[in-house]
Amino acid sequence: MNWQYKILFVDDEPDLKPLVLQRFRREIRKGQYNCVFAENGVEALDYISKNIDLDMVVSDINMPEMDGLTLLKKIPDVNHDLRSIIVSAYGDLKNIRKAMNLGAFDFVVKPIDFEDLRLTIARTLDRLEVWREAQSSKAKFLSISKELEIANQMQQSILPSSFPEGDNFKFFGYMKPARNVGGDFYDVIDLPENKIAAVVADVSDKGVPASLFMMASRTLLKGCSLSKVDPRVVLEDVNEFLIADNDSNMFVTLVYGVIDTQNGTFTYANGGHNPPILAKKDGSIDYIKMPRGIALGMFSGFFFDTNQLQLEDGDTLILYTDGLTEAQNADGDLFGEERLLDVVKSSLGESDDIFMENIIDSVHEFSKGEPQTDDMTFLAFRYFGAG
Numbered sequence: 001m002n003w004q005y006k007i008l009f010v011d012d013e014p015d016l017k018p019l020v021l022q023r024f025r026r027e028i029r030k031g032q033y034n035c036v037f038a039e040n041g042v043e044a045l046d047y048i049s050k051n052i053d054l055d056m057v058v059s060d061i062n063m064p065e066m067d068g069l070t071l072l073k074k075i076p077d078v079n080h081d082l083r084s085i086i087v088s089a090y091g092d093l094k095n096i097r098k099a100m101n102l103g104a105f106d107f108v109v110k111p112i113d114f115e116d117l118r119l120t121i122a123r124t125l126d127r128l129e130v131w132r133e134a135q136s137s138k139a140k141f142l143s144i145s146k147e148l149e150i151a152n153q154m155q156q157s158i159l160p161s162s163f164p165e166g167d168n169f170k171f172f173g174y175m176k177p178a179r180n181v182g183g184d185f186y187d188v189i190d191l192p193e194n195k196i197a198a199v200v201a202d203v204s205d206k207g208v209p210a211s212l213f214m215m216a217s218r219t220l221l222k223g224c225s226l227s228k229v230d231p232r233v234v235l236e237d238v239n240e241f242l243i244a245d246n247d248s249n250m251f252v253t254l255v256y257g258v259i260d261t262q263n264g265t266f267t268y269a270n271g272g273h274n275p276p277i278l279a280k281k282d283g284s285i286d287y288i289k290m291p292r293g294i295a296l297g298m299f300s301g302f303f304f305d306t307n308q309l310q311l312e313d314g315d316t317l318i319l320y321t322d323g324l325t326e327a328q329n330a331d332g333d334l335f336g337e338e339r340l341l342d343v344v345k346s347s348l349g350e351s352d353d354i355f356m357e358n359i360i361d362s363v364h365e366f367s368k369g370e371p372q373t374d375d376m377t378f379l380a381f382r383y384f385g386a387g
Contacts, residue, residue: 005125006034006051010044010059010071011087023114041066041074049078056124057084058117061095069095072102083128085120087112091227093220097241100219107219109226123158158218160188164196168386169261171198172352173379176323176360176372183210183252184321184375185218189225194262197225197234200319200379201254202273204295213250217242217296221256231256231269232304235296239271239304242297251297255319264311264383269304271296274322277344281314285345287337313385318344320378327363328370335366355380 009020017037027033036054038044040063048054057075061068068086075082086099086107096107105124108117163171173186183203191197199221203214220241224234235256242252255276257268268276270293279285291305311317320340327335339362347358356378363376 004031004034005055006036006053007056007058007121008036008038008044008047008054010038010041010057010063010068012039012060012063019112019114024118040064041068041071044071045074045078048075048082052079054079054082055128056121057082058087058121059084060087061089061092061099069098069102072099072104076103081131083124083131085117085124093223093227093237093241096223097220100216101245107223119161123161158187158215159185163188164190166261168384169259170352170382170384171196171379172356172382173377174356174360175375175377177375178323178372183214184323184377185214186319186377186379187218187222188379189222191225191258194260196259196261197231197256198259198319198379198381199254199256200273200321200377201252201271202321202323202375202377203252204250209248209250213248213252216245217252217254221254225256225258229258230306231258231267232291232306235269235271235293235304236302239296239302240300243300246297251295253295259311259381263386264315266309266311266317267306268309269293269306271304274320274325276320277318277341278309278311279316279318279344279348281312283345283348285341287341311383313383315383316348317381317383318378319380321375323372323374323376324359324363324378326374327367327372327376329367330370335363339366352380 009016020035024033024035028035038047042065059068059071072084075084084104086096086104088096088107088109090109099107105127106120108120159175171188175184175186186200189197201217203210203217220238224237228234228237253273254271255268255273256271257266259266270290272293272295275287275290277285278288288309289307291307293304294302325335325337325340343359343362347355350358359378360376
């Protein structure tokens with residue numbers, strides 16, 4: 001972030017202002033943030049109309065005089081360059097979904113986790129920088145190659161910049177976008193009671209539409225995971241929401257699961273995706289058994305199943321997309337599932353960085369200069385025994 005950002009917090013709770021000023025005091029002292037406040041949507045809209053230097057709005061939904069959803073609807077008429085974050089009650093997925101449809105970039109839930117809010121604000125401001133750069137160089141972005149470059153930046157901006165880590169577990173992940181933008185993403189979501197949700201997904205099609213559908217899928221998954229415990233219910237809810245607004249007939253395949261970091265269970269559901277790899281400490285390695293499931297966004301009323309896997313000390317779980325297994329060489333041969341197993345097995349004793357490099361380098365070596373046609377993505381979880 002290159003200059004001071006002015007952020008408007010809109011909430012009728014009197015405790016919010018001192019909390020924000022206290023929790024963001026470092027950013028304020030360094031001149032990174034200028035925090036201003038309004039108590040309702042009417043006051044906020046008036047401030048927005050009089051201050052063209054405003055960068056972001058962080059708004060509650062439930063407020064007197066004008067609620068947050070109405071405010072989101074009116075903001076583009078006053079300043080279409082603003083980015084917004086909505087604050088919602090825990091598990092209020094319907095209002096979160098309405099907010100995203102009205103242009104909110106992201107959301108946080110109450111009671112507010114200020115560390116989560118800090119990361120969400122930073123991610124949103126990064127996205128704002130991408131938008132401003134594109135706006136200042138409109139002439140350069142008329143070609144399709146520049147359009148895809150923007151989509152790539154959008155795609156990268158929502159990936160986790162850091163991973164949760166504990167004494168007995170560790171995550172790491174990687175995504176290498178193709179020249180033609182796809183819709184891969186991965187996410188790791190902290191849940192209550194020492195649980196962490198993990199997902200790797202692949203949206204159908206290429207280009208900007210796929211990137212936008214990816215962002216919508218990721219947001220719905222995050223919202224559902226915070227309000228639902230069972231992975232199959234999460235996929236069922238996300239599937240219905242995607243179908244409701246899916247005029248483009250796109251779909252997303254994914255593996256979504258919840259890891260209990262205390263006892264090492266991995267409870268997972270299958271959205272028509274490639275089976276993850278389980279590598280054991282003794283050197284044995286194989287694809288895990290997948291429960292019944294289909295891609296999300298295709299058929300309404302589908303009931304998903306779940307499986308549960310018991311991880312043991314030294315196990316590594318790898319979720320990935322078919323950009324790895326379906327990479328082709330000049331003869332049209334696929335890299336394939338067996339080659340992926342071999343390179344994972346030979347890399348298990350390596351550091352995280354070398355592990356990731358070995359996989360990507362092996363795919364490139366196999367392709368022998370053939371252009372990459374799909375995103376290559378994977379997310380790995382190392383487990384070191386009961387916490």
